[in-house]
Amino acid sequence: MERPLITGTTSLVGLIGWPVSHSLSPVMHNAGFAATGCDFAYVPLPVRPEHVEQALKGLVALNFKGANVTIPHKQAVMRYMDELSDAARFTGAVNTIHIQDGRFCGYNSDAIGFLHSLLEADFDPKGMRVAVLGAGGAARAVVYALARHGVHSVIVLNRTAERAAFLVDDLAVAFPNSALSFEPLTPAALAGLDGRVDLVVNTTSVGMYPNVNASPWPEDVPIPANAAFCDLVYNPLDTVFLQQARAAGARTIDGLGMLVHQGAFAFEKWTGCPAPVEVMRQACLKILTGG
Ligand SMILES: NC(=O)c1ccc[n+]([C@@H]2O[C@H](COP(=O)([O-])OP(=O)(O)OC[C@H]3O[C@@H](n4cnc5c(N)ncnc54)[C@H](OP(=O)(O)O)[C@@H]3O)[C@@H](O)[C@H]2O)c1
Structure with missing residues:
Protein backbone atom coordinates (compact mmCIF):
# COMPACT_ATOMS: atom_id res chain seq x y z
CA MET A 1 0.00 0.00 0.00
CA GLU A 2 1.31 3.44 -0.93
CA ARG A 3 2.10 5.81 1.91
CA PRO A 4 -0.44 8.67 1.78
CA LEU A 5 0.86 12.22 1.52
CA ILE A 6 1.23 14.17 4.75
CA THR A 7 -0.10 17.63 3.93
CA GLY A 8 -0.87 20.86 5.75
CA THR A 9 -4.24 19.47 6.82
CA THR A 10 -3.05 16.10 8.18
CA SER A 11 -3.99 15.39 11.81
CA LEU A 12 -1.28 13.83 13.96
CA VAL A 13 -1.38 11.07 16.56
CA GLY A 14 1.54 9.12 17.99
CA LEU A 15 2.98 6.68 20.48
CA ILE A 16 4.58 7.88 23.72
CA GLY A 17 6.91 5.37 25.36
CA TRP A 18 10.55 4.58 26.10
CA PRO A 19 11.54 2.80 23.91
CA VAL A 20 8.99 2.79 21.07
CA SER A 21 11.03 1.36 18.22
CA HIS A 22 9.63 -2.20 18.62
CA SER A 23 5.97 -1.16 18.34
CA LEU A 24 3.63 -2.38 15.58
CA SER A 25 1.22 0.52 16.23
CA PRO A 26 2.66 2.99 13.66
CA VAL A 27 2.40 0.41 10.87
CA MET A 28 -1.05 -0.76 12.01
CA HIS A 29 -2.58 2.72 12.28
CA ASN A 30 -0.98 4.22 9.18
CA ALA A 31 -2.27 1.25 7.16
CA GLY A 32 -5.73 1.94 8.61
CA PHE A 33 -5.57 5.65 7.78
CA ALA A 34 -4.45 4.88 4.21
CA ALA A 35 -7.23 2.32 3.69
CA THR A 36 -10.00 4.61 4.95
CA GLY A 37 -8.69 7.85 3.46
CA CYS A 38 -8.61 9.42 6.95
CA ASP A 39 -6.21 12.38 6.77
CA PHE A 40 -4.20 11.25 9.80
CA ALA A 41 -0.58 10.20 10.39
CA TYR A 42 0.83 8.18 13.33
CA VAL A 43 4.36 8.86 14.51
CA PRO A 44 6.63 7.24 17.13
CA LEU A 45 7.40 9.62 20.02
CA PRO A 46 10.23 8.30 22.22
CA VAL A 47 9.83 10.15 25.54
CA ARG A 48 12.22 9.78 28.46
CA PRO A 49 10.51 9.17 31.84
CA GLU A 50 11.55 12.60 33.13
CA HIS A 51 9.88 14.32 30.14
CA VAL A 52 6.36 12.88 30.34
CA GLU A 53 4.72 16.13 31.50
CA GLN A 54 6.44 18.23 28.83
CA ALA A 55 5.59 15.67 26.18
CA LEU A 56 1.88 15.81 27.07
CA LYS A 57 1.90 19.63 27.03
CA GLY A 58 3.71 19.39 23.69
CA LEU A 59 0.97 17.23 22.22
CA VAL A 60 -1.57 19.96 22.98
CA ALA A 61 0.73 22.72 21.73
CA LEU A 62 1.31 20.83 18.49
CA ASN A 63 -2.40 20.16 18.00
CA PHE A 64 -2.10 16.37 18.19
CA LYS A 65 -5.48 14.62 18.24
CA GLY A 66 -4.26 11.96 20.65
CA ALA A 67 -1.69 9.32 21.43
CA ASN A 68 -1.12 5.79 22.52
CA VAL A 69 0.96 5.29 25.65
CA THR A 70 3.24 2.34 26.26
CA ILE A 71 5.80 1.13 28.81
CA PRO A 72 6.91 2.76 31.08
CA HIS A 73 4.45 5.70 30.97
CA LYS A 74 1.00 4.06 31.25
CA GLN A 75 0.67 4.93 34.95
CA ALA A 76 2.65 8.19 34.88
CA VAL A 77 0.31 9.90 32.38
CA MET A 78 -2.79 9.25 34.51
CA ARG A 79 -2.40 12.28 36.78
CA TYR A 80 -2.49 14.61 33.77
CA MET A 81 -5.80 13.27 32.40
CA ASP A 82 -8.89 15.49 32.68
CA GLU A 83 -11.14 12.43 32.37
CA LEU A 84 -10.57 8.72 32.82
CA SER A 85 -12.62 5.85 31.44
CA ASP A 86 -13.82 3.16 33.85
CA ALA A 87 -11.34 0.74 32.31
CA ALA A 88 -8.45 3.17 32.89
CA ARG A 89 -9.54 3.72 36.49
CA PHE A 90 -9.93 0.02 37.30
CA THR A 91 -6.71 -1.03 35.58
CA GLY A 92 -4.71 1.94 36.89
CA ALA A 93 -3.22 2.51 33.44
CA VAL A 94 -3.87 4.65 30.36
CA ASN A 95 -2.79 3.41 26.94
CA THR A 96 -4.92 5.67 24.74
CA ILE A 97 -5.36 9.44 24.99
CA HIS A 98 -7.92 11.46 23.05
CA ILE A 99 -7.30 15.23 23.06
CA GLN A 100 -10.29 17.53 22.55
CA ASP A 101 -10.15 21.33 23.10
CA GLY A 102 -6.90 20.85 25.01
CA ARG A 103 -8.46 18.33 27.40
CA PHE A 104 -7.08 14.82 27.87
CA CYS A 105 -9.43 11.81 27.98
CA GLY A 106 -7.54 8.71 29.11
CA TYR A 107 -8.64 5.20 28.17
CA ASN A 108 -7.38 1.66 28.61
CA SER A 109 -8.24 -0.12 25.37
CA ASP A 110 -6.64 -3.46 26.35
CA ALA A 111 -9.80 -4.56 28.14
CA ILE A 112 -12.13 -4.02 25.20
CA GLY A 113 -9.46 -5.30 22.80
CA PHE A 114 -9.22 -8.56 24.75
CA LEU A 115 -12.98 -9.07 24.93
CA HIS A 116 -13.43 -8.37 21.21
CA SER A 117 -10.65 -10.82 20.36
CA LEU A 118 -12.55 -13.58 22.20
CA LEU A 119 -15.89 -12.64 20.68
CA GLU A 120 -14.51 -12.54 17.13
CA ALA A 121 -13.08 -16.02 17.76
CA ASP A 122 -16.66 -17.04 18.58
CA PHE A 123 -15.86 -17.54 22.25
CA ARG A 251 -9.08 -24.69 21.18
CA THR A 252 -6.60 -21.77 20.94
CA ILE A 253 -6.81 -17.98 20.47
CA ASP A 254 -3.63 -15.97 19.80
CA GLY A 255 -2.75 -12.42 20.89
CA LEU A 256 -3.08 -10.68 17.53
CA GLY A 257 -6.84 -10.11 17.87
CA MET A 258 -6.35 -8.20 21.12
CA LEU A 259 -3.61 -6.06 19.60
CA VAL A 260 -5.73 -5.18 16.60
CA HIS A 261 -8.94 -4.53 18.54
CA GLN A 262 -7.24 -2.31 21.13
CA GLY A 263 -5.84 -0.37 18.17
CA ALA A 264 -9.27 -0.22 16.52
CA PHE A 265 -10.70 1.38 19.67
CA ALA A 266 -8.10 4.18 19.54
CA PHE A 267 -8.53 4.61 15.77
CA GLU A 268 -12.26 5.19 16.20
CA LYS A 269 -11.82 7.62 19.13
CA TRP A 270 -9.37 9.76 17.15
CA THR A 271 -10.95 9.70 13.70
CA GLY A 272 -14.64 9.15 14.43
CA CYS A 273 -14.60 6.56 11.59
CA PRO A 274 -15.08 2.78 11.81
CA ALA A 275 -11.66 1.09 12.02
CA PRO A 276 -10.67 -1.17 9.10
CA VAL A 277 -9.91 -4.08 11.40
CA GLU A 278 -8.87 -6.52 8.67
CA VAL A 279 -6.45 -4.03 7.09
CA MET A 280 -4.92 -3.34 10.48
CA ARG A 281 -4.63 -7.08 11.20
CA GLN A 282 -2.93 -7.77 7.87
CA ALA A 283 -0.47 -4.90 8.42
CA CYS A 284 0.58 -6.45 11.76
CA LEU A 285 0.64 -9.99 10.35
CA LYS A 286 2.97 -8.89 7.58
CA ILE A 287 5.52 -7.71 10.15
CA LEU A 288 5.05 -10.65 12.53
CA THR A 289 5.43 -13.24 9.79
CA GLY A 290 8.24 -11.37 8.04
CA GLY A 291 6.05 -11.13 4.93
N1 LIG B 1 -1.99 -8.90 22.63
C1 LIG B 1 -1.99 -7.67 23.14
O1 LIG B 1 -2.58 -6.73 22.59
C2 LIG B 1 -1.27 -7.41 24.43
C3 LIG B 1 -1.60 -6.29 25.21
C4 LIG B 1 -0.93 -6.09 26.42
C5 LIG B 1 0.07 -6.97 26.81
N2 LIG B 1 0.38 -8.04 26.01
C6 LIG B 1 1.42 -8.99 26.40
O2 LIG B 1 1.14 -9.45 27.71
C7 LIG B 1 2.36 -9.78 28.38
C8 LIG B 1 2.38 -9.14 29.76
O3 LIG B 1 2.36 -7.74 29.66
P1 LIG B 1 2.18 -6.81 30.98
O4 LIG B 1 2.12 -5.42 30.51
O5 LIG B 1 1.12 -7.32 31.87
O6 LIG B 1 3.58 -7.05 31.72
P2 LIG B 1 3.91 -6.87 33.27
O7 LIG B 1 3.00 -5.87 33.89
O8 LIG B 1 5.38 -6.67 33.35
O9 LIG B 1 3.54 -8.30 33.93
C9 LIG B 1 4.29 -9.42 33.59
C10 LIG B 1 3.63 -10.66 34.19
O10 LIG B 1 4.39 -11.81 33.76
C11 LIG B 1 4.83 -12.55 34.92
N3 LIG B 1 6.12 -13.15 34.63
C12 LIG B 1 7.20 -12.58 34.04
N4 LIG B 1 8.21 -13.47 33.93
C13 LIG B 1 7.75 -14.64 34.48
C14 LIG B 1 8.33 -15.93 34.68
N5 LIG B 1 9.56 -16.20 34.27
N6 LIG B 1 7.56 -16.88 35.24
C15 LIG B 1 6.28 -16.61 35.64
N7 LIG B 1 5.69 -15.40 35.50
C16 LIG B 1 6.42 -14.43 34.92
C17 LIG B 1 4.90 -11.52 36.01
O11 LIG B 1 4.86 -12.20 37.27
P3 LIG B 1 5.42 -11.46 38.60
O12 LIG B 1 4.34 -10.56 39.06
O13 LIG B 1 5.69 -12.59 39.53
O14 LIG B 1 6.68 -10.72 38.21
C18 LIG B 1 3.64 -10.69 35.72
O15 LIG B 1 2.49 -11.37 36.18
C19 LIG B 1 3.48 -9.30 27.45
O16 LIG B 1 3.96 -10.41 26.73
C20 LIG B 1 2.79 -8.33 26.51
O17 LIG B 1 3.41 -8.28 25.23
C21 LIG B 1 -0.27 -8.28 24.83
Whole structure:
Protein backbone atom coordinates (compact mmCIF):
# COMPACT_ATOMS: atom_id res chain seq x y z
CA MET A 1 0.00 0.00 0.00
CA GLU A 2 1.31 3.44 -0.93
CA ARG A 3 2.10 5.81 1.91
CA PRO A 4 -0.44 8.67 1.78
CA LEU A 5 0.86 12.22 1.52
CA ILE A 6 1.23 14.17 4.75
CA THR A 7 -0.10 17.63 3.93
CA GLY A 8 -0.87 20.86 5.75
CA THR A 9 -4.24 19.47 6.82
CA THR A 10 -3.05 16.10 8.18
CA SER A 11 -3.99 15.39 11.81
CA LEU A 12 -1.28 13.83 13.96
CA VAL A 13 -1.38 11.07 16.56
CA GLY A 14 1.54 9.12 17.99
CA LEU A 15 2.98 6.68 20.48
CA ILE A 16 4.58 7.88 23.72
CA GLY A 17 6.91 5.37 25.36
CA TRP A 18 10.55 4.58 26.10
CA PRO A 19 11.54 2.80 23.91
CA VAL A 20 8.99 2.79 21.07
CA SER A 21 11.03 1.36 18.22
CA HIS A 22 9.63 -2.20 18.62
CA SER A 23 5.97 -1.16 18.34
CA LEU A 24 3.63 -2.38 15.58
CA SER A 25 1.22 0.52 16.23
CA PRO A 26 2.66 2.99 13.66
CA VAL A 27 2.40 0.41 10.87
CA MET A 28 -1.05 -0.76 12.01
CA HIS A 29 -2.58 2.72 12.28
CA ASN A 30 -0.98 4.22 9.18
CA ALA A 31 -2.27 1.25 7.16
CA GLY A 32 -5.73 1.94 8.61
CA PHE A 33 -5.57 5.65 7.78
CA ALA A 34 -4.45 4.88 4.21
CA ALA A 35 -7.23 2.32 3.69
CA THR A 36 -10.00 4.61 4.95
CA GLY A 37 -8.69 7.85 3.46
CA CYS A 38 -8.61 9.42 6.95
CA ASP A 39 -6.21 12.38 6.77
CA PHE A 40 -4.20 11.25 9.80
CA ALA A 41 -0.58 10.20 10.39
CA TYR A 42 0.83 8.18 13.33
CA VAL A 43 4.36 8.86 14.51
CA PRO A 44 6.63 7.24 17.13
CA LEU A 45 7.40 9.62 20.02
CA PRO A 46 10.23 8.30 22.22
CA VAL A 47 9.83 10.15 25.54
CA ARG A 48 12.22 9.78 28.46
CA PRO A 49 10.51 9.17 31.84
CA GLU A 50 11.55 12.60 33.13
CA HIS A 51 9.88 14.32 30.14
CA VAL A 52 6.36 12.88 30.34
CA GLU A 53 4.72 16.13 31.50
CA GLN A 54 6.44 18.23 28.83
CA ALA A 55 5.59 15.67 26.18
CA LEU A 56 1.88 15.81 27.07
CA LYS A 57 1.90 19.63 27.03
CA GLY A 58 3.71 19.39 23.69
CA LEU A 59 0.97 17.23 22.22
CA VAL A 60 -1.57 19.96 22.98
CA ALA A 61 0.73 22.72 21.73
CA LEU A 62 1.31 20.83 18.49
CA ASN A 63 -2.40 20.16 18.00
CA PHE A 64 -2.10 16.37 18.19
CA LYS A 65 -5.48 14.62 18.24
CA GLY A 66 -4.26 11.96 20.65
CA ALA A 67 -1.69 9.32 21.43
CA ASN A 68 -1.12 5.79 22.52
CA VAL A 69 0.96 5.29 25.65
CA THR A 70 3.24 2.34 26.26
CA ILE A 71 5.80 1.13 28.81
CA PRO A 72 6.91 2.76 31.08
CA HIS A 73 4.45 5.70 30.97
CA LYS A 74 1.00 4.06 31.25
CA GLN A 75 0.67 4.93 34.95
CA ALA A 76 2.65 8.19 34.88
CA VAL A 77 0.31 9.90 32.38
CA MET A 78 -2.79 9.25 34.51
CA ARG A 79 -2.40 12.28 36.78
CA TYR A 80 -2.49 14.61 33.77
CA MET A 81 -5.80 13.27 32.40
CA ASP A 82 -8.89 15.49 32.68
CA GLU A 83 -11.14 12.43 32.37
CA LEU A 84 -10.57 8.72 32.82
CA SER A 85 -12.62 5.85 31.44
CA ASP A 86 -13.82 3.16 33.85
CA ALA A 87 -11.34 0.74 32.31
CA ALA A 88 -8.45 3.17 32.89
CA ARG A 89 -9.54 3.72 36.49
CA PHE A 90 -9.93 0.02 37.30
CA THR A 91 -6.71 -1.03 35.58
CA GLY A 92 -4.71 1.94 36.89
CA ALA A 93 -3.22 2.51 33.44
CA VAL A 94 -3.87 4.65 30.36
CA ASN A 95 -2.79 3.41 26.94
CA THR A 96 -4.92 5.67 24.74
CA ILE A 97 -5.36 9.44 24.99
CA HIS A 98 -7.92 11.46 23.05
CA ILE A 99 -7.30 15.23 23.06
CA GLN A 100 -10.29 17.53 22.55
CA ASP A 101 -10.15 21.33 23.10
CA GLY A 102 -6.90 20.85 25.01
CA ARG A 103 -8.46 18.33 27.40
CA PHE A 104 -7.08 14.82 27.87
CA CYS A 105 -9.43 11.81 27.98
CA GLY A 106 -7.54 8.71 29.11
CA TYR A 107 -8.64 5.20 28.17
CA ASN A 108 -7.38 1.66 28.61
CA SER A 109 -8.24 -0.12 25.37
CA ASP A 110 -6.64 -3.46 26.35
CA ALA A 111 -9.80 -4.56 28.14
CA ILE A 112 -12.13 -4.02 25.20
CA GLY A 113 -9.46 -5.30 22.80
CA PHE A 114 -9.22 -8.56 24.75
CA LEU A 115 -12.98 -9.07 24.93
CA HIS A 116 -13.43 -8.37 21.21
CA SER A 117 -10.65 -10.82 20.36
CA LEU A 118 -12.55 -13.58 22.20
CA LEU A 119 -15.89 -12.64 20.68
CA GLU A 120 -14.51 -12.54 17.13
CA ALA A 121 -13.08 -16.02 17.76
CA ASP A 122 -16.66 -17.04 18.58
CA PHE A 123 -15.86 -17.54 22.25
CA ASP A 124 -18.25 -15.66 24.56
CA PRO A 125 -16.87 -15.83 28.13
CA LYS A 126 -20.16 -14.76 29.77
CA GLY A 127 -20.92 -17.23 32.57
CA MET A 128 -17.61 -19.07 32.05
CA ARG A 129 -14.98 -20.13 34.57
CA VAL A 130 -11.61 -18.58 33.71
CA ALA A 131 -8.00 -18.98 34.88
CA VAL A 132 -5.71 -16.00 34.26
CA LEU A 133 -1.96 -16.67 34.42
CA GLY A 134 -0.11 -13.49 35.49
CA ALA A 135 -1.10 -10.42 37.49
CA GLY A 136 0.65 -7.55 35.69
CA GLY A 137 -0.84 -4.66 33.72
CA ALA A 138 -2.34 -6.84 30.98
CA ALA A 139 -3.87 -9.21 33.56
CA ARG A 140 -5.67 -6.28 35.20
CA ALA A 141 -7.24 -5.34 31.87
CA VAL A 142 -8.20 -8.98 31.20
CA VAL A 143 -9.75 -9.58 34.63
CA TYR A 144 -11.63 -6.26 34.44
CA ALA A 145 -12.96 -7.14 30.96
CA LEU A 146 -14.02 -10.62 32.05
CA ALA A 147 -15.70 -9.50 35.28
CA ARG A 148 -17.49 -6.64 33.53
CA HIS A 149 -18.72 -9.04 30.87
CA GLY A 150 -20.22 -11.32 33.52
CA VAL A 151 -17.97 -14.36 33.79
CA HIS A 152 -18.86 -16.86 36.49
CA SER A 153 -15.39 -16.84 38.09
CA VAL A 154 -11.75 -15.90 37.61
CA ILE A 155 -8.78 -17.55 39.32
CA VAL A 156 -5.66 -15.37 39.00
CA LEU A 157 -2.43 -17.38 39.26
CA ASN A 158 0.83 -15.48 39.56
CA ARG A 159 4.47 -16.22 40.36
CA THR A 160 4.34 -13.41 42.94
CA ALA A 161 1.13 -14.41 44.72
CA GLU A 162 0.78 -11.06 46.58
CA ARG A 163 0.46 -9.25 43.26
CA ALA A 164 -2.42 -11.56 42.32
CA ALA A 165 -4.00 -10.88 45.73
CA PHE A 166 -3.84 -7.09 45.15
CA LEU A 167 -5.45 -7.47 41.74
CA VAL A 168 -8.28 -9.60 43.10
CA ASP A 169 -8.83 -7.30 46.10
CA ASP A 170 -9.03 -4.25 43.82
CA LEU A 171 -11.65 -5.73 41.50
CA ALA A 172 -13.66 -8.07 43.74
CA VAL A 173 -15.65 -5.29 45.44
CA ALA A 174 -16.66 -3.71 42.12
CA PHE A 175 -17.74 -7.01 40.56
CA PRO A 176 -19.50 -9.06 43.28
CA ASN A 177 -21.30 -11.22 40.69
CA SER A 178 -18.06 -12.86 39.52
CA ALA A 179 -16.11 -14.97 42.02
CA LEU A 180 -12.52 -13.66 41.93
CA SER A 181 -9.75 -15.60 43.69
CA PHE A 182 -5.99 -16.07 43.46
CA GLU A 183 -3.45 -18.87 43.71
CA PRO A 184 0.31 -19.12 43.30
CA LEU A 185 1.47 -20.02 39.79
CA THR A 186 2.82 -23.49 40.64
CA PRO A 187 2.61 -26.84 38.80
CA ALA A 188 0.31 -28.15 41.55
CA ALA A 189 -2.06 -25.20 41.20
CA LEU A 190 -2.12 -25.58 37.41
CA ALA A 191 -2.80 -29.32 37.71
CA GLY A 192 -5.65 -28.47 40.08
CA LEU A 193 -7.44 -26.45 37.37
CA ASP A 194 -8.56 -29.61 35.61
CA GLY A 195 -12.35 -29.66 35.44
CA ARG A 196 -12.63 -26.20 37.11
CA VAL A 197 -12.09 -23.88 34.12
CA ASP A 198 -13.48 -23.25 30.63
CA LEU A 199 -10.78 -20.79 29.53
CA VAL A 200 -7.10 -20.32 30.43
CA VAL A 201 -5.50 -16.98 29.51
CA ASN A 202 -1.74 -16.42 29.57
CA THR A 203 -1.06 -12.78 30.45
CA THR A 204 2.51 -13.40 31.59
CA SER A 205 5.35 -12.39 29.32
CA VAL A 206 6.65 -15.98 29.35
CA GLY A 207 7.13 -17.21 25.77
CA MET A 208 7.53 -13.73 24.32
CA TYR A 209 10.38 -13.03 21.89
CA PRO A 210 13.31 -13.66 22.40
CA ASN A 211 12.41 -16.42 24.93
CA VAL A 212 10.25 -18.21 22.39
CA ASN A 213 10.86 -21.73 23.75
CA ALA A 214 9.42 -20.93 27.18
CA SER A 215 5.88 -21.57 28.38
CA PRO A 216 4.10 -20.74 31.65
CA TRP A 217 2.55 -24.25 31.48
CA PRO A 218 5.02 -27.02 32.55
CA GLU A 219 5.32 -29.90 30.05
CA ASP A 220 4.41 -32.52 32.66
CA VAL A 221 1.16 -30.88 33.78
CA PRO A 222 -1.84 -32.17 31.78
CA ILE A 223 -3.84 -29.58 29.85
CA PRO A 224 -7.38 -29.31 31.34
CA ALA A 225 -9.84 -31.21 29.20
CA ASN A 226 -12.38 -29.07 27.33
CA ALA A 227 -10.83 -25.68 28.24
CA ALA A 228 -9.91 -23.11 25.56
CA PHE A 229 -6.47 -21.47 25.71
CA CYS A 230 -5.69 -17.84 24.89
CA ASP A 231 -2.22 -16.24 24.84
CA LEU A 232 -1.76 -12.45 24.97
CA VAL A 233 1.77 -12.83 23.64
CA TYR A 234 1.67 -12.06 19.90
CA ASN A 235 5.37 -12.25 19.09
CA PRO A 236 5.62 -15.09 18.22
CA LEU A 237 2.00 -15.61 17.18
CA ASP A 238 2.13 -19.36 17.71
CA THR A 239 3.60 -19.64 21.20
CA VAL A 240 4.74 -22.87 22.87
CA PHE A 241 1.79 -22.39 25.29
CA LEU A 242 -0.68 -22.47 22.37
CA GLN A 243 1.17 -25.38 20.74
CA GLN A 244 0.88 -27.40 23.99
CA ALA A 245 -2.84 -26.68 24.18
CA ARG A 246 -3.44 -27.55 20.52
CA ALA A 247 -1.50 -30.80 20.89
CA ALA A 248 -3.88 -31.74 23.72
CA GLY A 249 -6.86 -31.04 21.47
CA ALA A 250 -7.78 -27.69 23.06
CA ARG A 251 -9.08 -24.69 21.18
CA THR A 252 -6.60 -21.77 20.94
CA ILE A 253 -6.81 -17.98 20.47
CA ASP A 254 -3.63 -15.97 19.80
CA GLY A 255 -2.75 -12.42 20.89
CA LEU A 256 -3.08 -10.68 17.53
CA GLY A 257 -6.84 -10.11 17.87
CA MET A 258 -6.35 -8.20 21.12
CA LEU A 259 -3.61 -6.06 19.60
CA VAL A 260 -5.73 -5.18 16.60
CA HIS A 261 -8.94 -4.53 18.54
CA GLN A 262 -7.24 -2.31 21.13
CA GLY A 263 -5.84 -0.37 18.17
CA ALA A 264 -9.27 -0.22 16.52
CA PHE A 265 -10.70 1.38 19.67
CA ALA A 266 -8.10 4.18 19.54
CA PHE A 267 -8.53 4.61 15.77
CA GLU A 268 -12.26 5.19 16.20
CA LYS A 269 -11.82 7.62 19.13
CA TRP A 270 -9.37 9.76 17.15
CA THR A 271 -10.95 9.70 13.70
CA GLY A 272 -14.64 9.15 14.43
CA CYS A 273 -14.60 6.56 11.59
CA PRO A 274 -15.08 2.78 11.81
CA ALA A 275 -11.66 1.09 12.02
CA PRO A 276 -10.67 -1.17 9.10
CA VAL A 277 -9.91 -4.08 11.40
CA GLU A 278 -8.87 -6.52 8.67
CA VAL A 279 -6.45 -4.03 7.09
CA MET A 280 -4.92 -3.34 10.48
CA ARG A 281 -4.63 -7.08 11.20
CA GLN A 282 -2.93 -7.77 7.87
CA ALA A 283 -0.47 -4.90 8.42
CA CYS A 284 0.58 -6.45 11.76
CA LEU A 285 0.64 -9.99 10.35
CA LYS A 286 2.97 -8.89 7.58
CA ILE A 287 5.52 -7.71 10.15
CA LEU A 288 5.05 -10.65 12.53
CA THR A 289 5.43 -13.24 9.79
CA GLY A 290 8.24 -11.37 8.04
CA GLY A 291 6.05 -11.13 4.93
N1 LIG B 1 -1.99 -8.90 22.63
C1 LIG B 1 -1.99 -7.67 23.14
O1 LIG B 1 -2.58 -6.73 22.59
C2 LIG B 1 -1.27 -7.41 24.43
C3 LIG B 1 -1.60 -6.29 25.21
C4 LIG B 1 -0.93 -6.09 26.42
C5 LIG B 1 0.07 -6.97 26.81
N2 LIG B 1 0.38 -8.04 26.01
C6 LIG B 1 1.42 -8.99 26.40
O2 LIG B 1 1.14 -9.45 27.71
C7 LIG B 1 2.36 -9.78 28.38
C8 LIG B 1 2.38 -9.14 29.76
O3 LIG B 1 2.36 -7.74 29.66
P1 LIG B 1 2.18 -6.81 30.98
O4 LIG B 1 2.12 -5.42 30.51
O5 LIG B 1 1.12 -7.32 31.87
O6 LIG B 1 3.58 -7.05 31.72
P2 LIG B 1 3.91 -6.87 33.27
O7 LIG B 1 3.00 -5.87 33.89
O8 LIG B 1 5.38 -6.67 33.35
O9 LIG B 1 3.54 -8.30 33.93
C9 LIG B 1 4.29 -9.42 33.59
C10 LIG B 1 3.63 -10.66 34.19
O10 LIG B 1 4.39 -11.81 33.76
C11 LIG B 1 4.83 -12.55 34.92
N3 LIG B 1 6.12 -13.15 34.63
C12 LIG B 1 7.20 -12.58 34.04
N4 LIG B 1 8.21 -13.47 33.93
C13 LIG B 1 7.75 -14.64 34.48
C14 LIG B 1 8.33 -15.93 34.68
N5 LIG B 1 9.56 -16.20 34.27
N6 LIG B 1 7.56 -16.88 35.24
C15 LIG B 1 6.28 -16.61 35.64
N7 LIG B 1 5.69 -15.40 35.50
C16 LIG B 1 6.42 -14.43 34.92
C17 LIG B 1 4.90 -11.52 36.01
O11 LIG B 1 4.86 -12.20 37.27
P3 LIG B 1 5.42 -11.46 38.60
O12 LIG B 1 4.34 -10.56 39.06
O13 LIG B 1 5.69 -12.59 39.53
O14 LIG B 1 6.68 -10.72 38.21
C18 LIG B 1 3.64 -10.69 35.72
O15 LIG B 1 2.49 -11.37 36.18
C19 LIG B 1 3.48 -9.30 27.45
O16 LIG B 1 3.96 -10.41 26.73
C20 LIG B 1 2.79 -8.33 26.51
O17 LIG B 1 3.41 -8.28 25.23
C21 LIG B 1 -0.27 -8.28 24.83
